Amino acid sequence: MTWQAVARKDFADAIRSRSLWPVAGLFVLVTTGTSLVLTLFSTQSASAADSVVGIARLLKLLAGVLVPVTAVLVGYRAVVGERETGSIKLLLSLPHERRAVVLGKLVGRSAVVSVAVVAGFGLSTAVVAVFAPTTLPVFLGVTLLTVLFAVAFVAIAVGLSAATGSARRAAAGAFGAFVVSDIVWQRVPGIYNVLAGGSGPTPAWIYFVQRLSPSGAYNGAFAAVGGSSSLQASIGGPVPPYLTWWAAVAVLVGWIVLPTWLGYRRFERADL
Amino acid sequence: MVAIECDGLRKEFGAVTALGGVDLAVEEGEIFGFLGPNGAGKSTTIDVLLDFVRPTAGSATVLGHDAQAESAAVRQRTGVLPEGFEVYDRLTARQHVRFAAESKGVRDETDPVALLERVGLAEAADRQAGGFSKGMGQRLALAMALVGDPDLLILDEPTAGLDPNGARQLRELIRTERDRGATVFFSSHVLGQVEAVCDRVAILQDGRVAAVERVDDLRTEMGADTTLEVTVERLPDDALAAARAVDGVETVTAEPDAGGSDGDAAGPTVAVACRPGAKLAALNALADNGAPVADFATTDTSLEDVFVAFTEEAAGDGGSGADAVADGGRGDRR
Numbered sequence: 001m002t003w004q005a006v007a008r009k010d011f012a013d014a015i016r017s018r019s020l021w022p023v024a025g026l027f028v029l030v031t032t033g034t035s036l037v038l039t040l041f042s043t044q045s046a047s048a049a050d051s052v053v054g055i056a057r058l059l060k061l062l063a064g065v066l067v068p069v070t071a072v073l074v075g076y077r078a079v080v081g082e083r084e085t086g087s088i089k090l091l092l093s094l095p096h097e098r099r100a101v102v103l104g105k106l107v108g109r110s111a112v113v114s115v116a117v118v119a120g121f122g123l124s125t126a127v128v129a130v131f132a133p134t135t136l137p138v139f140l141g142v143t144l145l146t147v148l149f150a151v152a153f154v155a156i157a158v159g160l161s162a163a164t165g166s167a168r169r170a171a172a173g174a175f176g177a178f179v180v181s182d183i184v185w186q187r188v189p190g191i192y193n194v195l196a197g198g199s200g201p202t203p204a205w206i207y208f209v210q211r212l213s214p215s216g217a218y219n220g221a222f223a224a225v226g227g228s229s230s231l232q233a234s235i236g237g238p239v240p241p242y243l244t245w246w247a248a249v250a251v252l253v254g255w256i257v258l259p260t261w262l263g264y265r266r267f268e269r270a271d272l
Numbered sequence: 273m274v275a276i277e278c279d280g281l282r283k284e285f286g287a288v289t290a291l292g293g294v295d296l297a298v299e300e301g302e303i304f305g306f307l308g309p310n311g312a313g314k315s316t317t318i319d320v321l322l323d324f325v326r327p328t329a330g331s332a333t334v335l336g337h338d339a340q341a342e343s344a345a346v347r348q349r350t351g352v353l354p355e356g357f358e359v360y361d362r363l364t365a366r367q368h369v370r371f372a373a374e375s376k377g378v379r380d381e382t383d384p385v386a387l388l389e390r391v392g393l394a395e396a397a398d399r400q401a402g403g404f405s406k407g408m409g410q411r412l413a414l415a416m417a418l419v420g421d422p423d424l425l426i427l428d429e430p431t432a433g434l435d436p437n438g439a440r441q442l443r444e445l446i447r448t449e450r451d452r453g454a455t456v457f458f459s460s461h462v463l464g465q466v467e468a469v470c471d472r473v474a475i476l477q478d479g480r481v482a483a484v485e486r487v488d489d490l491r492t493e494m495g496a497d498t499t500l501e502v503t504v505e506r507l508p509d510d511a512l513a514a515a516r517a518v519d520g521v522e523t524v525t526a527e528p529d530a531g532g533s534d535g536d537a538a539g540p541t542v543a544v545a546c547r548p549g550a551k552l553a554a555l556n557a558l559a560d561n562g563a564p565v566a567d568f569a570t571t572d573t574s575l576e577d578v579f580v581a582f583t584e585e586a587a588g589d590g591g592s593g594a595d596a597v598a599d600g601g602r603g604d605r606r
Contacts, residue, residue, distance in 0.1 A: 002374075004374075005374035008371075008374065009360075009367075009371045009374075012367060013360050016362040086356050086357045086358045087357060087359065089324065089352075089354035089355075090354060090360075090368075090413060092323075092347075093347060093350075093416075093417070094372055094376065095344045095376060096347075096375060269326075271319075271326060272324040272325065
């Protein structure tokens with residue numbers, strides 16, 4: 001396998017893309033700015049640990065929107081862009097298996113998005129650490145989870161990019177996945193409550209359905225740093241295994257593996 | 273040993289038949305020209321050899337490996353200059369070559385600048401390829417193709433975008449690679465390029481191989497190579513006899529004096545059909561035997577003529593590409 005060479009090339013290529021910088025820059029600016037403002041205000045009140053989790057929660061909310069958008073923008077042209085320009089002929093004239101191309105693209109583009117995430121959260125972490133150094137683990141945890149979340153959307157975009165011959169279709173599919181995941185799917189418990197009459201605790205499996213989307217899984221995984229007391233309140237009892245944070249992490253991993261594999265399957269059979 | 277073997281290769285894109293059963297055998301160590309008009313199926317054939325597209329029927333073997341099942345092994349030993357490709361705008365020429373070397377696992381043995389030097393692109397080594405002209409892009413892809421001293425070079429329309437000087441450098445490079453032991457498979461619709469460098473050619477027409485010939489034999493089949501039109505001051509019979517006696521001369525015909533219609537071309541005219549190497553000897557034979565040469569012109573039988581003849585033959589069988597062939601060949605020739 002030669003995916004490392006593809007990944008290195010792709011990272012060097014994509015990181016120089018000017019269209020990426022406005023989004024990534026916005027992300028870094030917003031996360032850092034938010035944590036700076038919140039830190040300055042909240043350290044005067046409440047307990048430091050609580051406010052840090054609060055800041056992390058807000059950053060997660062921002063990242064929930066900005067990260068998928070960045071990931072999709074970085075990823076959707078990964079394979080199909082090379083097909084449309086014809087540079088794929090240069091790429092596949094070299095001894096790369098097609099699975100190495102898809103894997104290399106996933107790794108290369110994930111690295112690009114991870115740089116943006118780590119930069120944004122890294123600065124935020126530095127800001128918060130100045131005021132509350134003991135809460136570094138919270139921020140490292142959120143950073144890792146966000147990287148995982150970002151890679152899931154890169155995988156969706158790269159998978160679609162490998163599956164189709166049209167960049168426009170890949171973009172539409174990937175942004176569609178974001179809209180469904182972040183806006184529609186998040187409302188699953190709310191929709192259920194309306195349909196069910198709105199009384200009593202929501203059944204736990206409804207939350208599991210919600211967590212099957214990448215955004216739902218990202219939010220669910222946040223329990224790793226933020227605890228699960230509000231979830232316990234919602235379902236009215238202890239958290240079952242399928243609603244633990246690591247189950248949500250497993251779902252995120254699934255969102256990395258499955259789209260990549262399906263995209264590869266289509267790409268493998270395609271005439272270029 | 274056979275470097276490339278195609279056996280009944282068919283490729284259909286929906287209702288369009290791109291390849292209608294291509295049979296081909298390219299020997300190791302030869303420079304093989306793959307000729308045909310645009311749309312004849314040259315690139316599709318190459319795409320099958322590199323596993324860019326999968327054949328509907330038939331099989332292809334490259335360097336002993338199945339072109340579909342063992343494609344990576346094929347491409348490990350092959351250098352490719354694809355057609356209709358684009359370079360990576362944001363990467364430098366050096367990064368391109370290094371990527372090729374990493375991909376082939378020969379990074380440590382590869383000197384990117386030396387390879388760029390060979391294709392005349394060394395001074396642009398650290399420039400981003402986005403600003404390159406088409407010809408520079410061709411040179412860059414060629415440098416990538418040369419990485420790792422491949423056993424086979426597949427060059428798809430390599431002269432596209434090259435100026436005449438670049439085309440000459442390319443021919444020299446192709447010969448150097450052949451002398452190193454590589455097989456060169458070279459597609460073109462520009463006949464002059466192929467004629468100048470190839471040992472054998474296949475002529476592709478409407479998705480089938482219409483002919484495979486040695487370049488020399490093609491010319492022979494078409495008759496004499498060169499026709500000399502010589503205007504002399506006088507034309508004694510001795511001069512005609514002497515010219516006919518020259519080795520390599522096939523026919524010598526005295527033509528009626530064209531002086532009346534053609535102003536200053538006063539004097540008898542002789543048509544000499546001969547091999548290219550015999551031209552000067554024929555002229556000397558005339559001059560030394562009482563027929564001082566006033567003027568002369570030559571007409572070479574080019575592969576283009578051969579090509580048109582072959583494809584018109586194919587058109588006679590129901591094909592319809594002969595016009596396109598002639599246009600393509602002439603329009604793009606040097």
